[in-house]
Structures are given as C-alpha cells and as structure tokens.
Amino acid sequence: MTAEYKVHGDVAVITMNNPPVNGLGHATRVGLTDGLTRANADAAVKAIVITGAGKAFSGGADIKEFGSPKALAEPNLLSVIIAVENSPKPVVAAIHTVCMGGGLELALGCHYRIAAPGTNVALPEVKLGLIPGAGGTQRLPRVLGVETALNMIVSGEPVKSEMLASLPGQKLFDKMAAAPESLAEEALAYARSVADARPLPLVRNMPCKHPLGDAYFQFARNMVKGMAKNFPAPAKCVDAVESATKKKFDEGMAYEREIFTALMFTPESRALRHLFVAERAASKIPDVPEDTVKREIKSVAVIGAGTMGGGISMNFLNAGIPVKILEMKQEALDKGLAIIRKNYESQVKRGKLKQDKYDQRMALLSTTLSYDELKDADLVIEAVFEELGVKEKVFKELDRVMKPGAILASNTSTLDVDKIAAFTKRPQDVVGMHFFSPANVMKLLEVVRGKETAKDVLATVMAIGKKIKKTAVVSGVCDGFIGNRMIEQYSRQAGFLVDEGATPQQVDKAMEKFGMAMGPFRMGDLAGNDIGWAIRKRRATERADMKYSRTADKLCELGRFGQKTGAGWYDYEAGKRDAIPSALVEKMIEDHRKELGITPRKISDDEIVQRLVFALVNEGARIVEDGIASRASDIDMVYLTGYGFPMHRGGPMMYADQVGLFNVAQAMKRFQQNPRDDAAFWEPAPLLAKLAAESKTFS
Ligand SMILES: NC(=O)c1ccc[n+]([C@@H]2O[C@H](COP(=O)([O-])OP(=O)(O)OC[C@H]3O[C@@H](n4cnc5c(N)ncnc54)[C@H](O)[C@@H]3O)[C@@H](O)[C@H]2O)c1
Known part of the structure; x- marks a missing residue:
C-alpha cells in the first residue's frame, strides 16, 4: 500500500506515500479509496485530511502507467476523485511542496483545500502533449477564473501557492498555512472547524464564465496558434476550458476525456512522453551505481x-x-x-x-x-x-x-x-x-x-x-562519437541526392518541413564546409570503402566554405545570414552530373526525408549494437539537444519506431537497389533487422 491511514482524535489522515513525488499509481489510488471507506465507516471520525509524505503532496499520474491498461484499472483517478467528492464526511486536501497534474485534480475534488506557502502548483500535462484528463480543465477555471486557469493549463508552468492565494476572488485555497512546518497541525484544526458544515462545497457546482465569452476564446486561440506550432495539445486546452464555460459539468468532463484519450495516441504526445523518460534514462549508466561517491568539483x-x-x-x-x-x-x-x-x-x-x-x-x-x-x-x-x-x-x-x-x-x-x-x-x-x-x-x-x-x-x-x-x-x-558518427551518414545521403537530381534548396526545404531546425546544406554553410572536407580527405586513406559524392569537395575547391567565407552552398550578402540560392553552385552541380553521366531525376520530398533520417537510424542502430550508446533513447537525446531534430518526432530512433521498423527496413532494401547510393551501408543493421522481424521497437 502506498498510502498510510491514521486517526488523530476525530480526524482521519490519509497520507500518500509513494516516493519520490507520491505519483498516483494504482497502489496509491487503492490506498486513497480504502482510507476513505475506513474513515466513513468509523463513527468516531468526523472529517478527513488527504496529504502527501515527504517532498510532495502529489506530482500527479504515474508516468510509467501512461497509455497502459494499469492507468485505467479501477479505481482510476476519476473514480478516486468521485469517491472524494461523494464522501459524506468533509475531505480537506493539505497541500505542500509539489501539487501537480493528477495531484492538483485530486485536490480540486476535495471539499476544502489548505496549502503551505512555497508549493509549486501546476497542470503540466501539455508538456507531455496532453491536456489534464481528470477534471483539471473543468475545475481549475471554476476556482481561479478562466484566464488564470487557461494560462496555467496551456503553459504547464508551476505557479507558487502564495501567488495564487493572492488573486482576488480565488477559491482554490480555503486557507493558507502559516508555514510548511505547521501545515499538518493547521490542516487538522481546519478539518475540525468544518466537520459539521453541510452541504459540503463542491467545485463542480461553482459557476464558470468569462465576461468576454467567445471573443476571449478567439483571442486565446490566436495566441496559442503562434506558440504551439507542431503540437496539437495547446489548442485542445482552449477547447476544453471553453467547454467548461458552455457545457454542463458532466458533459464538459466527458469532452475533456474524449480529447485526452485522442491526444494520448498522437505521435506528438508519444514523442514528448518518450523524451520525458529518455531524459531521465540518459543520466543512468548501466554499470555505474547511482550511489557512486563523486569527486568534488569546486574549481x-x-x-x-x-x-x-x-x-x-x-x-x-x-x-x-x-x-x-x-x-x-x-x-x-x-x-x-x-x-x-x-x-x-x-x-x-x-x-x-x-x-x-x-x-x-x-x-x-x-x-x-x-x-x-x-x-x-x-x-x-x-x-x-x-x-x-x-x-x-x-x-x-x-x-x-x-x-x-x-x-x-x-x-x-x-x-x-x-x-x-x-x-x-x-x-x-x-x-x-x-x-x-x-x-x-x-x-x-x-x-x-x-x-x-x-x-x-x-x-x-x-x-x-x-x-x-x-x-x-x-x-x-569511436570516430565521431554518437552525434557526428551519425551525421556523416546523413550528409553522405544529402550529397548523393544532389548528384541524382535534387537541388540543395530542395533538400533543405524538405528537411525543414520535416521539422529539422536547419537542412543539411544550410547547416554545412553555418558550421563550415571545410570541416567535412578535412574528414573526407582523411577517410580517403582510412576508409577507402566509404563512397562519397564529390560535389562538396568541388564546392570547397572553389573556396566556398560557407558563411565565414561569404559563400557556400548558398550565396550570402555581406553581414547577413539569409541563404540565397546560387546560380554558380547550380551550374557546378550540373557540370558534375554531366561528368558522371547522370541524367537528373525528379526526387520527392518523401524520399529525401526517408534517406536522410533512415541513414541516421541505421547508423544509430549500429552504435547501440557496438555498445557506443547504452540505449536507443540516448541517441534521441543527442539528436534532440545537439542537432536540431524536431522535438515532436521524439528523435530519430523514436521516429523509426513510429514509422514501424519493418517499414524502415523495407525502405532500406529499396535504397540498396539505387546504383548511385551505397548498397553496403543500406544493409539494415542486425539489431534493426532483428527488431523488425520480431515486430518490436527500439524503445
Ligand atoms: N568549434 C566547434 O564547433 C567545436 C565543437 C566541438 C568540439 N570542438 C573541439 O574543441 C577544440 C577547440 O576547438 P575551437 O573551435 O575552440 O578552436 P579554436 O581554434 O577557436 O581555439 C583553440 C585555442 O587553443 C589555443 N591553443 C592552441 N594550442 C594551445 C596550447 N598548446 N596550449 C594552450 N592553448 C592552446 C589557441 O591559441 C586557440 O585560442 C578542438 O579539439 C575541437 O575539435 C570544436
């Protein structure tokens, strides 16, 4: 059981105890409902306090359960909140340190809330590509007003309890404790003071309106559109909060659930949830225990x-x-x-x-x-x-x-x-x-x-x-470590594509549309094309088997190293960074194709994206196989934080998982048939081939 039950005179205290942040996993939810049942069955108990042990009231849902049947197993969070609301004896949430996501939704289901100063209060679901799914979008506007609540829900950012308590007319907190240390005592006293209050106040019965009505939501939608870009969740937050002002409470709840469930299965939410887990995983090294004594770094x-x-x-x-x-x-x-x-x-x-x-x-x-x-x-x-x-x-x-x-x-x-x-x-x-x-x-x-x-x-x-x-x-x-070892394969593909018929601008545009911060040729111009040139010269002696397009060498032979020389794949005006397509480069590419006897063909944006991204994936799989990276998600972290890979795709390995590894391996087999490409490289890495055959994923 991850919740403790204790009776202090006439008040029962249920303390969630699921370190580190009292996540509302199944066992904690059972603890809560069991506690409520016991308290309501005990004639000596007049009121109930719910709180959290250690460093949080509750940080919310247990992310490990996300998307799994366990998250829905009864009692799910919605049923727990209904049980709290329906408790015939008053339930007081004693909130401190961290009160987020499902934790805040649970508190909003309680009849009263007392908070310690310094508590971080948030509905951060949007950061995982979701909206709150247990009433947050319906209840928070009722206690804080539509505008404050929507700002919190769309940003996912924590706000301090004392700041919320200072808002005029707020009904989120019935009382602020003097200090975190006195919260437990003050909560008991407060519970006693409301023991006989009837009817019990329910947030669901409070009114919910914005004085400007539709005009406000139109304004909010425009604001969100600008900042959300590739993510659907922020706009859905607006829809859900708007429904709190227009629908009956239970209908609003059903609408919120509908949106939440649909978002859960979007690739964007999967990507963000993957990122959340990958970030934590990256800090763990399999054979280095977490309690390893560290050296002190003072200078x-x-x-x-x-x-x-x-x-x-x-x-x-x-x-x-x-x-x-x-x-x-x-x-x-x-x-x-x-x-x-x-x-x-x-x-x-x-x-x-x-x-x-x-x-x-x-x-x-x-x-x-x-x-x-x-x-x-x-x-x-x-x-x-x-x-x-x-x-x-x-x-x-x-x-x-x-x-x-x-x-x-x-x-x-x-x-x-x-x-x-x-x-x-x-x-x-x-x-x-x-x-x-x-x-x-x-x-x-x-x-x-x-x-x-x-x-x-x-x-x-x-x-x-x-x-x-x-x-x-x-x-x-290894040569290039994780990131640069992979980028070499990506750049090689970009070179082949230009030889075969694409222009640098087409390749860049396709990759930027896919979401990369910058296409490969603009990136080369920024970093300096001479860096790749030096590597290719070295490769000519070290790895003569590695095939390269010669176009980039020709560019460097013209002294076009990129922005630093005022010209690269693109032309640049003095002091500016705008990439202007270059007639000279176009001519150089055409001449080179003639030398090679290539008749240029029309290449689709899909082919560009697949060849570039799957090149990362195949090399990434080899990097995991070789033990250079401990796990595929580490590769995603490298690409998301160092190479401008689009966040909403979750990294190259996660993207491959979403496309399906079977499909990825099939595409590689197709690329092997292209005589201008490197057939040996496109042999699917054994790890990838194995996972594809078993219908498994990297994660
Ligand atoms: N520039 C990048 O994008 C980048 C990225 C990652 C890693 N690196 C690596 O970082 C290192 C430095 O690269 P940089 O771009 O800063 O180069 P840089 O040329 O800008 O700077 C190198 C500095 O080292 C000094 N230096 C050279 N020999 C020295 C010596 N014996 N003792 C003391 N100082 C000496 C030079 O005077 C110079 O100021 C390289 O190993 C490079 O591969 C560079």
Whole structure:
C-alpha cells in the first residue's frame, strides 16, 4: 500500500506515500479509496485530511502507467476523485511542496483545500502533449477564473501557492498555512472547524464564465496558434476550458476525456512522453551505481581561450564555479576574454542578465600562461587545436602538474580519447567532455568514456553536466562519437541526392518541413564546409570503402566554405545570414552530373526525408549494437539537444519506431537497389533487422 491511514482524535489522515513525488499509481489510488471507506465507516471520525509524505503532496499520474491498461484499472483517478467528492464526511486536501497534474485534480475534488506557502502548483500535462484528463480543465477555471486557469493549463508552468492565494476572488485555497512546518497541525484544526458544515462545497457546482465569452476564446486561440506550432495539445486546452464555460459539468468532463484519450495516441504526445523518460534514462549508466561517491568539483581550469574554451568557461561561471583559463600567449587570452565579456554584455543589454550577476561571474574568472597555476583545479578541460600532437603536449603538462584525483577532460570532436589518456600516467582520470558550439548555449554534452575512465570520474562528470544545465549523454570511443558518427551518414545521403537530381534548396526545404531546425546544406554553410572536407580527405586513406559524392569537395575547391567565407552552398550578402540560392553552385552541380553521366531525376520530398533520417537510424542502430550508446533513447537525446531534430518526432530512433521498423527496413532494401547510393551501408543493421522481424521497437 502506498498510502498510510491514521486517526488523530476525530480526524482521519490519509497520507500518500509513494516516493519520490507520491505519483498516483494504482497502489496509491487503492490506498486513497480504502482510507476513505475506513474513515466513513468509523463513527468516531468526523472529517478527513488527504496529504502527501515527504517532498510532495502529489506530482500527479504515474508516468510509467501512461497509455497502459494499469492507468485505467479501477479505481482510476476519476473514480478516486468521485469517491472524494461523494464522501459524506468533509475531505480537506493539505497541500505542500509539489501539487501537480493528477495531484492538483485530486485536490480540486476535495471539499476544502489548505496549502503551505512555497508549493509549486501546476497542470503540466501539455508538456507531455496532453491536456489534464481528470477534471483539471473543468475545475481549475471554476476556482481561479478562466484566464488564470487557461494560462496555467496551456503553459504547464508551476505557479507558487502564495501567488495564487493572492488573486482576488480565488477559491482554490480555503486557507493558507502559516508555514510548511505547521501545515499538518493547521490542516487538522481546519478539518475540525468544518466537520459539521453541510452541504459540503463542491467545485463542480461553482459557476464558470468569462465576461468576454467567445471573443476571449478567439483571442486565446490566436495566441496559442503562434506558440504551439507542431503540437496539437495547446489548442485542445482552449477547447476544453471553453467547454467548461458552455457545457454542463458532466458533459464538459466527458469532452475533456474524449480529447485526452485522442491526444494520448498522437505521435506528438508519444514523442514528448518518450523524451520525458529518455531524459531521465540518459543520466543512468548501466554499470555505474547511482550511489557512486563523486569527486568534488569546486574549481575548473580550461586550456585554450578559443571558440570552445570561452563558451565552456561561461557554463561554469554561470553556475558559480571559478574558472582559470590557460593560453600560450597573452594576446590569445585577451582576445578570448574580450569575447566572453561581449557575450555577457549583450545579455545585460537585452535584459537577460543583471549587472550584478555579470560582475559576479566575471569575478570568478581568471587567466594564466603557466601550467603550475592550474595545479589545484578539480577539473581541467582541454579545448586546444584539434591535433593529436598538440593534445599530447597539453596532457603531458597536465599530468605533470595537476593534483592527484583531478579530472582531466578533452573537448576533442574527432580524436581518440584512449590515445589522449595514454599520454598520461593516470588514464583512469581522463574523460571526453564534448561540448557543442556555441558551448554556452547548446544543451548537449557528450561524455566520452575511455576504456580506462574510472566510474567515479564518469559519475562526477555526469553530475557536473547537470549542474551546468546540460543534457549529458555517455558515448563510447569511436570516430565521431554518437552525434557526428551519425551525421556523416546523413550528409553522405544529402550529397548523393544532389548528384541524382535534387537541388540543395530542395533538400533543405524538405528537411525543414520535416521539422529539422536547419537542412543539411544550410547547416554545412553555418558550421563550415571545410570541416567535412578535412574528414573526407582523411577517410580517403582510412576508409577507402566509404563512397562519397564529390560535389562538396568541388564546392570547397572553389573556396566556398560557407558563411565565414561569404559563400557556400548558398550565396550570402555581406553581414547577413539569409541563404540565397546560387546560380554558380547550380551550374557546378550540373557540370558534375554531366561528368558522371547522370541524367537528373525528379526526387520527392518523401524520399529525401526517408534517406536522410533512415541513414541516421541505421547508423544509430549500429552504435547501440557496438555498445557506443547504452540505449536507443540516448541517441534521441543527442539528436534532440545537439542537432536540431524536431522535438515532436521524439528523435530519430523514436521516429523509426513510429514509422514501424519493418517499414524502415523495407525502405532500406529499396535504397540498396539505387546504383548511385551505397548498397553496403543500406544493409539494415542486425539489431534493426532483428527488431523488425520480431515486430518490436527500439524503445
Ligand atoms: N568549434 C566547434 O564547433 C567545436 C565543437 C566541438 C568540439 N570542438 C573541439 O574543441 C577544440 C577547440 O576547438 P575551437 O573551435 O575552440 O578552436 P579554436 O581554434 O577557436 O581555439 C583553440 C585555442 O587553443 C589555443 N591553443 C592552441 N594550442 C594551445 C596550447 N598548446 N596550449 C594552450 N592553448 C592552446 C589557441 O591559441 C586557440 O585560442 C578542438 O579539439 C575541437 O575539435 C570544436
């Protein structure tokens, strides 16, 4: 049982106890209804209090039950709320810390509510692509007014109890407790004070109207349309709340349920629920226990004040951790520092950062030209030129000076972390911390686990990743780690498509319509086409079997590296970032096709999306097979947070699950027949083939 029952004189207290947030799973629901039955059967009990143990009243539904028959198993949340409403003895919700989703809906079913200050109150279902499904859209407007309630439901954001209690005319809280510590006592006293009150007040009987009526809902719909983009749920929140003002209560409830059930099966809600679970899963490393003792990180050193070093430093300064940056020359330090300052100053100008916060952050930053001054740092992150020889020099110096137990991290994007670790006599302390550019903005942090990286080093780096607000995902050592290893296959397909007849703009448009933040050619122009060029040159010796389109090389031979050279796949006007289709590039592509003897064919947007996304999926499956990623959902996290993959698709692996792995494998077989493509690559990865054959999914 996950709810406790205790009688204090004439008041029964039912305490939900399902850590960490008293999720309303089946056992908790049984505990609640059993408690109600017992209390109503006990003549000595005059009133009932429902509350939550530990750190929440209740955080709401148990997400593990979502979409499963268990969520509907009796008593489901709706039946529990009806049992509460129908209780002949008054039921008081004693609310504290967290009161969200189903937890708030349960409280709204109670006859009275007393809340502790500081409680986070929310209906966050919209963040999972849903609307509240147990009366939230019908009852919250009745106690808070239509506008406040709709804002909360559409945003899903928590609001503090004291702020809600201060709203004129609010009926959400009948009483505010003086402090969280006195809530239990005050709830008992309050329950006694209403023990004889009859009839018992029910939220369902309260009126619900907006003075502007239809005009208000029209306005709300327009507002929501702008922000919701690819997600259907926010607009449905408006529909449901509107029905609270127009339909009888029970009809409104039925309408809410209908919408909730329909949304539950949409790909968008599946994607968001997947994301919720994937985010939590990514922080767990299968062979590193959660209670692993972590090393203390009180100060950080960064080697290199270039593009990455500066951005990386800002992350730690923002989190209040002192940073010392080392460079070879004073000029490089001055240049790096000036960029950090400029970044912060622009935040201050835009009102995103207060002047005193800026001053505090800059005060945590220091610089040096001498390794000896770094020796006491707990973590050092190297971000120097991408050359193994340079990394060797740096790591040998670090090995010489750093105190025992310091973590030595490299931000390398392509080099072998095991080789870097071998430059030191402490490979167990070496790890990759692969940030993405701009490092102070991008959420993703690939934590690269070398073959000797110690478990406590990994646990520490994952924890520090969280502290600096990154999504940290563990990758094994391989060329490109998770993200770039996959993007290479994606870019290769983009190249083949152009050879075969598509234009760069068609490919970009198709991918952007699919939802990518940017198509592959615009992305190349932004990141610099010379990066891929260097990789392909390396591949020519390392992996001669890998087939590439030569078009991108020809582009680079023209010096068209992208935005930084004012021209790439597209033309750019000075100082602007708008991609303008280039007649010169078009001619270059046509000439190249002629050289290859290709008659261009019309290529559909569907083919473009499938070839690019399924290339990610096939390589992703190999990455899971190789043990480079612990789970398919980690790959989704990498793509959602580092590569602009559309959130509403849930990541490439989740997207493949939704298309159906059988269909994905069939498409790959079709691509194998294309003589211009790479048939060997399109052989479905064994993991994918196996799952497809068994009608299973990656998740
Ligand atoms: N730029 C990106 O998008 C990106 C993304 C992820 C990872 N990385 C990786 O980050 C690292 C740095 O890349 P960047 O783009 O910041 O390069 P950058 O050229 O902008 O900066 C490198 C800095 O390191 C300094 N430096 C070079 N050798 C040094 C030494 N021996 N000691 C001290 N300082 C030295 C240079 O003076 C320069 O300021 C590389 O390993 C790169 O692969 C880059």
